Amino acid sequence: MPKRSAERTTRWLVSGPPTLFMLLFFLAPSLIMVLASFRYPGTFGGLAPMFGAGRPGEDTGLTLENYRFFLSDFIYVEIFIKSFAVALLSTLICLLMAYPLALLIARSPKGRRDLMVLLVILPFASNFLIRVYALMILLGPQQALATSLNGALALFGLGRVNLLFSSFAVVVGMVYVHLPFMVLPLYTNLEKHDPALLDAAQDLGANGWQRFWRVTFPLSLPGIFSGSALVFIPVLGMFAIPDLLGGTRDILIGNLIKDQFLGTRDWPFGSMLSIMLTVVVLGFAAIAARLSRRDGAREEA
């Protein structure tokens, strides 16, 4: 059967390169990381040898020490919880701000929608770090925003607050950077809604509020889930924003992991933290995918 085999060859030629790429640059490092999390750190960073003797004072071989240490000190669990709280809050704020925006775009005349979507993704055209530095300037203590706020607080006899280098600044940064990731999937979903459904709901006695909660909102759940996943997961791993905008107490998992590799040079501990994060995130993603699929199945038709 020459046709069959030609088809098979084509299939391999097409899917081969990306598969190979993923195996080499995604699966292999992931496995290396898993293995690293069970090893000892080298004296000068890196990993101590798995077999044979290491440098003087180095432990060698495999160990569960990293995992034990993580669970033994509450500070790490606390950072995890705090990171999840920040991610959850940022996701929620993004959702509350993106939903009306996405709805506005989806209900605009067709010709204007592309321009509005372009405006939403326009910030991506400038470098991420530059935009965060701009935020630093904006929130700085000598700037109009901070001085007028503190002026107002002084009127009520309240003390000064710092906008920059605070949890507030971290959440503002997170929301600002990730907002488009919430708007786009929501818009894609809302734009597909059949306007006849809203007519039908109104015809059958639903007022504006009821039309939103009983028709638009339930139908947009898949968009809400994918948007939330696209915001929640990156926020959880983000280290640049807490580094630049947060104070000393605003360390999140991302910073912790980064420090293990670039600061304290404890690769095994960093790998372990990273794996713990991946496991938890995958858990969330699985739940989101499940919910999204269930409602997605309802949405076809």
Add this chain to the structure above:
Amino acid sequence: MALLEIRNVVRRFGDFTAVDGVSLEVASGEFFTLLGPSGCGKTTLLRMIAGFDDPDQGDLLLDGKSLRDIPPEQRPIHTVFQSYALFPHLSVVENVAFPLRMAKVAPAEIQRRVQEALASVHLSEKQRHLPHELSGGQKQRVALARGLVNRPRLLLLDEPLGALDAKLREEMQVELINLQKNVGITFVFVTHSQAEALALSHRIAVMNQGKVEQLDEPSRLYGFPRNRFVADFIGKINMLAATVVASGSDHLELDVAGVGRVLGPPQPAMPVGTRGQFAVRPEQVRIGAGSVDSAGPLSNRVKGRILDFLYVGDVTTYLVELENGTRLEALLPNSAPGRAKFFETGDPVELAWSAEVGVFLDA
């Protein structure tokens, strides 16, 4: 008093006048149809009754009260949409319960009425299904049940059978008639299909370019079209140029091009000398080899040749060319056993019709 009264309603979109001074009344319990080609304004009129659009001039009254300023959700009028517009995230039961929930009906009462509505459209066994799991006909029934469950004063149906295949459409027509009879709710039905309109309606308003051309019972529309548009739009009809020769109380005498003297039913208002069209239905024209035999007198006779024929199973339509080149269609039922074709192309035939059929149109 009429249930729904439409008073001189005008609706313009820019330069285009979609509805141009329509006035009509729909009686309570009636199956009323708005019939017309696409773009004739019937859907615009329907949307104004539902409340999704407002007239630029004129008024719509329900039970004698103006509907102006009453939003769609507060009108006791429900619509069955062309696309059904079932809520895809809600089950059949939840879809049908929707208008009752909106009206804040007690839960036990909702349960009872939803079951009743589903039973009336024979869908009780599909309650838990989602719309995408239903066939077109079943979706149609859910949409009907949802429209009827809260007992609106008026149910609007916007080409609801358009998406169904021919056989299912006929079944649904019968169901619609029975349903309307049983629930006693007034239906305003919109369609572009004259067959559907004739089969379903008590009365039909034929619309064209925003105006009502004729409002009548189906049999009168078919038998006595008032103008060329209605005659042409409803069913098939032969149109022949004609002039009134004599207008009596028992007959109208015409001079028809290619046929000669033709007697038709009396139209006393038609003055002698009026030019227009003589219209006669193909099934009213008898056809015979040589000469037509008949039990009754056939006053109008003309010779011609078979030009073409169309066999469609139950009947055959013959296209006959008269000596002056005028073409006429005649319909012959294939009821005789074993024989489906009576004539071949080129056969000389005679056409004949009674003085009781046909109509002269001056517009």
